[in-house]
Amino acid sequence: MYDIIIVGAGPAGLTSSIYARRAMKKTLVLEAVSYGGQIINTLSIENYPANPGISGFDFATKLYNQAKEMGSEVKFEKVTEIKDNGDYKEVITTKGIYETKTIILATGLENRKLGVTREDELIGKGVSYCATCDGAFYKGKNVAVVGGGNTALEDALYLTDIAKIVYLIHRRDEFRGEEALVNNLKNRDNIKFIYNSNVTKLIGDDKLEGIEVTNNDGSKEDIEVSGLFIAIGRIPENENFKNIIALDESGYIVASEDCHTNVSGIFVSGDNRAKDVRQLVTAVSDGAIAACEAIKFINKKK
Amino acid sequence: MKIIDVSKDNFKEEVLDSKIPVLVDFNADWCGPCKMIRPILDEIASEHDEYRIVSVNIDDEDELAEEYGVFSIPCLVVFRGGSEYTRSIGLRPKEEIEGMLGGD
The missing domain is CATH 3.50.50.60 (FAD/NAD(P)-binding domain)
Incomplete structure (x- = not known):
């Protein structure tokens, strides 16, 4: 005992x-x-x-x-x-x-998962929950970050120094995270904000090649990315x-x-x-x- | 057997042409979980002669990392007969790593 x-x-x-x-x-x-x-x-x-x-x-x-x-x-x-x-x-x-x-x-x-099909399967093959751990693998590539809090903003900021284009996808029209971080991000040339949207599909067989993003109004768009960083808490x-x-x-x-x-x-x-x-x-x-x-x-x- | 460092120059000889299964540990100096997995790998390497464990530093060998689709470390890839048999990402308990090597 x-x-x-x-x-x-x-x-x-x-x-x-x-x-x-x-x-x-x-x-x-x-x-x-x-x-x-x-x-x-x-x-x-x-x-x-x-x-x-x-x-x-x-x-x-x-x-x-x-x-x-x-x-x-x-x-x-x-x-x-x-x-x-x-x-x-x-x-x-x-x-x-x-x-x-x-x-x-x-x-x-x-880590909270997104809940999209094949998320587990693609972990380490494009899907990541840690930008500082895996960011280095995406030099010069396009990546997306999902989330609206400080972690997502920090991850996006970190990745703008490494990746070609960073898409920041958030389900609302404003971020929960600190304003200073948001302003910092807005000054970067290679950041693209996608508001009111969710990642609804992962594209690619052996590794991630893109994501389907669905806007809250129902419209869909495919975006080519090699990495998806999930920072939703x-x-x-x-x-x-x-x-x-x-x-x-x-x-x-x-x-x-x-x-x-x-x-x-x-x-x-x-x-x-x-x-x-x-x-x-x-x-x-x-x-x-x-x-x-x-x-x-x-x-x-x- | 001791874990040796492998580069793109000797990857074929040490890994692909090996007669016994080889576990490749893709890692980097800045990766905390990689440092934690290493003692486990050292232990396995010292206990088993029926397979070999080698280390690839992804900062020095980015071509190998790219070629084998390594996007997250620690990444352990087991090769059998020159091709990938199985892989794991992140920290793994010792039994699980042994299972990757020993499983049929």
């Missing part, structure tokens, strides 16, 4: 494991893919206190090594279900079942817990700053919690709080 099982080895989950180990709790971290979470795709972190310019990879690796050195056990298994059996809980993974006194859900966010990875955990209408776990979920002994930390500010620093903050609350819960039961 573990004291604390943490689901997710991003900044929130790994920070929880450090606090748990400092309280000498038997701790297991379960991670589906690899440690680090979303931050590994950030080239340079500029807004984390006292360590400006550290790369996301270095940050994640330092944090992971710190957690391991503190004695956290980490297993790379995907959690498919959690069960509340009153006195103890069960965490079910693709490889086994683990018993624990408490659980911290720190699964974070995944992220969604929480809480699907596997909704049998017992209360989620809000957007799928985030309902919990206040004390990180308690609706189930006693199950806590949430990081970006998958319902909150306003999702930053590296708030993720690690949640990580500390959730672990301290879990430790309190265990010690009270003794």
Whole structure:
């Protein structure tokens, strides 16, 4: 029986494991893919206190090594279900079942998909969710960005330095993102704005060759692009817990700053919690709080 | 076997003409997930002699990246008998990579 099982080895989950180990709790971290979470795709972190310019990879690796050195056990298994059996809980993974006194859900966010046919098939063959990761492959080519928030605007701006033409496609007639970014973009020669429109079809067999764009008035247009960067937000990875955990209408776990979920002994930390500010620093903050609350819960039961 | 760096000059010899399956790791220095996948590949390479793993830096070898349609990294491509057998994009757990190499 573990004291604390943490689901997710991003900044929130790994920070929880450090606090748990400092309280000498038997701790297991379960991670589906690899440690680090979303931050590994950030080239340079500029807004984390006292360590400006550290790369996301270095940050994640330092944090992971710190957690391991503190004695956290980490297993790379995907959690498919959690069960509340009153006195103890069960965490079910693709490889086994683990018993624990408490659980911290720190699964974070995944990219929201457009939902067009063959989207998954063309990932890495023209379809991308990360301009800074994949932009370099589109030197001198035509690309499109979908979205209306800061990420879409930043992606478009980044790509105007690399690509030949950047189409920015947004379903509304104005952007949600910062005005300064929009103005910046308008000054670029190779940007084309397509408002009130959605990407409705991906064209190309082995790789993306174009997209069909449908205007809200019903008219359709095919545009030749080699790359499509989808920046329409992220969604929480809480699907596997909704049998017992209360989620809000957007799928985030309902919990206040004390990180308690609706189930006693199950806590949430990081970006998958319902909150306003999702930053590296708030993720690690949640990580500390959730672990301290879990430790309190265990010690009270003794 | 150790992972060796491959360029367009020796790609045919090391990958296409290989008698055993070859996994090509397309990567770049600026790619965080690539750095995370490398230790996993090193581990697999040291545990298995029945296949080979090679590395291609896409900044130095953009022609190879273009030729094999690599648009996102890390990209792992398995070659068998000189042609592409399967590929994956992004971080992958060790078992999945072994599965790509071992599957029939």
